[in-house]
Amino acid sequence: MEKRVLVLNLDHSPVAVVSPQKAIVLVLLEKANVLSTYDLLEIRTVSRSFEYPAVIRLTHYKNIPYRGVLLNRMNLFRRDKGECQYCGSKRHLTIDHIVPRSKGGKTTWTNLITACNRCNVNKGDKTPEQAGLVLRSEPFKPSLSHFLAEYAERRAEEWLPYLASRTINSEV
Incomplete structure (x- = not known):
């Protein structure tokens, strides 16, 4: 299974999750910088090899309207x-x-x-x-960071340092 890459805005807020190919293109076009890579993984082309990016940050701030997590x-x-x-x-x-x-x-x-x-x-x-029923936990409105952190715990631990503060702040 292919690992995914977390894209952060200039202010370190999560923007998207993309394929490693898309991440490499953003880095090569100097639209993003690599902040973290997956250990022991690399992406090879015919003539070059690249570290496998785990987290990239855009070089310019992109104003992305917050849509929230869909209630479904x-x-x-x-x-x-x-x-x-x-x-x-x-x-x-x-x-x-x-x-x-x-x-x-x-x-x-x-x-x-x-x-x-x-x-x-x-x-x-x-x-x-x-x-006569008791709720096991209080329902809350989750944030994108909440779901990304949940994904990261299972598949991409390299993302956790970049999501930890966002998850805590978004659930308050």
Whole structure:
């Protein structure tokens, strides 16, 4: 599997995740600088070899409007680590409104959680307190840095120093 490259803006905010080929092109065109490389990996051409970039930073600041993380089923399950937020089950997962829509609950990051079908049916049209359920963790709106740090922990530890402060600040 090919490793990916984290692209940071001039202020070190994450901008994108790109292929190593795209990263090398940005570096060769002097549009980015390599901040970190993957150990023991290199990219070879017929006549040259390059260190395999892990993190690059753009040489000029790019004003990229913040779009946030899309609120969808996949991202909600990723935020909740694929577990029911009531019992911890990883099977038959659904989405639950903490405050039911019939009681004025909104479809927002802080009112949606992952729940197994059994807990969701048992809760029904009640709040967790009314149904005698306790949330395992408080729902929050994740940032791009949050998801990138989660990815980095599994596949790209070289990214972590560049994401650590951003993840802490974005969740406050």
